[in-house]
Amino acid sequence: DGGITQSPKYLFRKEGQNVTLSCEQNLNHDAMYWYRQDPGQGLRLIYYSQIVNDFQKGDIAEGYSVSREKKESFPLTVTSAQKNPTAFYLCASSIPDTGNIQYFGAGTRLSVL
């Protein structure tokens, strides 16, 4: 089945720890995105990548890092510099030439211990 797989579903971070959220897609989409959602809020863009080995900061990139070494994979690292990381993290992918429709993974819920 084609789709976007995010793991883990739940993640707990200790103080001062870096954690990495996985996002893998087998849709052959060129573009991938990471969003953060806080309770009762819309989605805010953290980072996006339109092509392998290239990525751009979104609106709230501070305290986060990404890599795009393969077309299928776009991992997000939440660093210790992100002081308020508790949120629902969503990965999406799209083919820009097909109307920019973005499809989402199931999400990772990150909490601080």
Add this chain to the structure above:
Amino acid sequence: QKEVEQNSGPLSVPEGAIASLNCTYSDRGSQSFFWYRQYSGKSPELIMSIYSNGDKEDGRFTAQLNKASQYVSLLIRDSQPSDSATYLCAVHSSGNTGKLIFGQGTTLQVKP
């Protein structure tokens, strides 16, 4: 700052009624508009996309776009309790980035 505005609600309608959800956006160059449905604790799922002025119908859903007024809406006919969710309006940011700007969402409650 490009913005997308939605009334957060909750919007409460009786079962079988028409639910009307509204969204305004600030970027005049936007060309693509989307409605996503998000159930509590789940990820957003696309229910409608619209690219040109006018109405687009898909089953019980109708999206309406008015670029001159920078306004996009979603009508849900014959609302069902299973339609109870948060509806996110998303607008493609002008420029060749593929970025979407999301509103904060409107919570819809359909009461049996």
